[in-house]
Amino acid sequence: MIYTEGMPKTVKLRSGLRLLTIPQRNTKTVTVLVLVGTGSKYEEKRTNGVSHFLEHMFFKGTKKRPTYLEIAGPIENVGGMFNAFTSQDLTGYFIKVDATHLDLALDMVADIYLNSQLPSKEIQKEKGVVIEEINMRKDTPMIRVRDLWEQFLYGEQPAGWDVAGTKETVSGLSRHDVVSYVKSQYVARNTVVCVAGSMKEQKTVERVRRLFSKISTKDFKRKIQVKESQRSPRVLLEYRATDQTHIALGARGYNLSSKDRFAQDIIAAILGGGMSSRLFSEIREKLGLAYYISSSSESNPDTGFLVTFAGVKNENVEKALRVIMREQKLLVLRKVAAKELRNAKDRLKGQTALSLESSDSKAEFYGVQEILENHFFTPEQLYDRIEKVRASDIQRVAKAMFAPQNLNLVVLGPFPAKGGSAPGGKTKNRFLKILR
Secondary structure, X not given: OOOOOOOOEEEEOOOOOEEEEEEOOOOOEEEEEEEEOOOHHHOOHHHOOHXXXXXXXXXXXXXXXXXHHXXXXXXXXXXXXXXXXXXXXOEEEEEEEEHHHHHHXXXXXXXXXXXEOOOHHHHHHHHHHHHHHHHHHHHOHHHHHHHHHHHHHHOXXXXXXXXXOOHHHHHOOOHHHHHHHHHHHOOHHHEEEEEEEOOOHHHHHHHHHHHOOOOOOOOOOOOOOOOOOOOOOEEEEEEOOOOEEEEEEEEEOOOOOOOOHHHHHHHHHHHHOOOOOHHHHHHHHHOOOEEEEEEEEEEOOOOEEEEEEEEEEHHHHHHHHHHHHHHHHHXXXXXXXXXXXXXXXXXXXXXXXXXXXXXXXXXXXXXXXHHHHOOOOOHHHHHHHHHOOOHHHHHHHHHHHOOHHHEEEEEEEOOOOOOOOOOOOOOHHHHHHHHO
């Protein structure tokens, strides 16, 4: 096979570790990203949040670099950047530097992955930091409504737990919990190292092979199967004495293995994928009901959903909900016009192209696919699947998702959680009536 500019190569090392190299000759940067196939879906209730907690702890010190400054300093001193992220299904650590400092980035990422000390003193200190992060998310309505959406959708199972955990579970984490989780999940067969940017590929492969030679080859703990069951529309109210109500309205959708996830993506683009989308045009521009409104499509290995988020004046919540539902129903009742479908496809393709201009975005694009699906689509292959979606597919998928019994609504604002009514508010039953 002949690899072209930016085309990734996959090398599976003897340990089971996978290495992706994505050469770019038109950049002077390089990104090293290590991804572990574990997140909050792999946790136990008692230790919920441990995946995210490790994201914080891995930068606290190693045998070779025992303090945070000995990790942060060398990277920042060459103008580099480093960070980490956690989701329900994966955890990632990355360093991006000038390509002349690739060896430093590789050595640093391998060091924090393999040799983090996780000292008890730092664990206790970081608990306070993470709890403040949890507080910040709860105190920010735009973030809180998004967190509530997934918690409400999946309920009391790992898929419905907060990625950051709760104050109680984070406070209860011990060093034994943290170390045991690393030993269980941070193993070769559950890890992908991705290097994207300006590099000498063979030299990079050999360097990674040496740096990760001591990685654990044990098996890892799998996640439990997600349970999904819904027979009627549902509403969650969280009371806040706010001047603006934040809503999330949507339904379960399609996971990564379904070809219908591409139709789901297009539906989200049509509904609320930008300033020219149906909902932005109707709710913000024509009616002036909201400052922000957008629709999101998400597909994971075992879950998927489509949801619309908006922030509206308290007395306009019902009106905004009716407009959103009207646009959802129109997708079921009428086939999307050829021009609108064309525009939505081009929007998705263009957004993908623009997002892949940097080495860090390329590393994440290919690496995340590899860790979650054990293979990856190139942008061109994704474009091909987007192009295959027909107007009839949009109508069929919209009908399946937006059936009244499948709808879920989260409302964060001055509305009581149980019965009654508040000034300018509606009861839970009133919202359910709208959904039906």
